[in-house]
Amino acid sequence: MSDVDPLIKREMQWMALGVLENRDLAPMIIAKVRRRKIRRALVSVVAVLAISGLSIGIFEFLNKPAxxxxxxxxxxxxxxxxxxxxxxxxxxxxxxxxxxxxxxxxxxxxxxxxxxxxxxxxxxxxxxxxxxxxxxxxxxxxxxxxxxxxxxxxxxxxxxxxxxxxxxxxxxxxxxxxxxxxxxxxxxxxxxxxxxxxxxxxxxxxxxxxxxxxx
Structure with a gap:
């Protein structure tokens, strides 16, 4: 709901200005929320991969045979x-x-x-x-x-x-x-x-x- 509230507020402002007159708001709100969630998921995946690669490199360096x-x-x-x-x-x-x-x-x-x-x-x-x-x-x-x-x-x-x-x-x-x-x-x-x-x-x-x- 926290993702939707700012978008609803923005759409209400646009309606007041006549930008979205005679248009259905629901599909637009759902699409925007979906794109925002996808971006957050991609950022999380990249961060996990970067941390994993760094951890593996440190482990191999510390465990190099004497x-x-x-x-x-x-x-x-x-x-x-x-x-x-x-x-x-x-x-x-x-x-x-x-x-x-x-x-x-x-x-x-x-x-x-x-x-x-x-x-x-x-x-x-x-x-x-x-x-x-x-x-x-x-x-x-x-x-x-x-x-x-x-x-x-x-x-x-x-x-x-x-x-x-x-x-x-x-x-x-x-x-x-x-x-x-x-x-x-x-x-x-x-x-x-x-x-x-x-x-x-x-x-x-x-x-x-x-x-x-x-x-």
Missing amino acids: AVVVVPDAGVTGNNSITQPEIIGLQSDYPVTWEQSVGDLGAISGAGGIGDTLGGLTAVGLKISWERCGQGQCPITWVLSLENRTQDLISTAPSLGVFTGHTPIVSDSRPTTVLPGGMALLVYSFPEFKDSLITSSRETWQWNWYLAQLR
């Missing part, structure tokens, strides 16, 4: 960590370049770099920590950041190859399992470089990652 940190003694899945800083791109204090050849006969894929996807995992970043060895600096610790951008659970063994002067010197693998939409931070450490590797200040370093057989 990064998996895989270190040499951590086994297959490693340790979950939500405090590990994000690694994007190459982070290194000294020059290191990508090597296109794979120096491992057990490799089951080609060589990948940052931005490449192998076995469903995409390399999004690499952080290298250097220490003194010989007359130069050696890359002792490597942290490779991989992201699962698929809708599948990925279990594989990403491996890291290290080269000097384009000659392979060491490689190591980290079996890991990554949830859909999740991240894995694979830690490769070569402390033996400090004691056994003789380098010069002009040494050049290369790297790549690839997939090995999952044991």
Whole structure:
């Protein structure tokens, strides 16, 4: 009734002015009320859809899988960590370049770099920590950041190859399992470089990652 009263008042004003002379008011009032209800219903539907979409987006963001940190003694899945800083791109204090050849006969894929996807995992970043060895600096610790951008659970063994002067010197693998939409931070450490590797200040370093057989 609250919708009809203002319309009746308006129609009475129009009648007084002679605008609606000899016309039936009932169909006009019913049509106006119907249009007003339809507009309100459409606004309500749009508001509900907008709130639902926002709620789903917030839920997915808050429930994103935590990064998996895989270190040499951590086994297959490693340790979950939500405090590990994000690694994007190459982070290194000294020059290191990508090597296109794979120096491992057990490799089951080609060589990948940052931005490449192998076995469903995409390399999004690499952080290298250097220490003194010989007359130069050696890359002792490597942290490779991989992201699962698929809708599948990925279990594989990403491996890291290290080269000097384009000659392979060491490689190591980290079996890991990554949830859909999740991240894995694979830690490769070569402390033996400090004691056994003789380098010069002009040494050049290369790297790549690839997939090995999952044991």
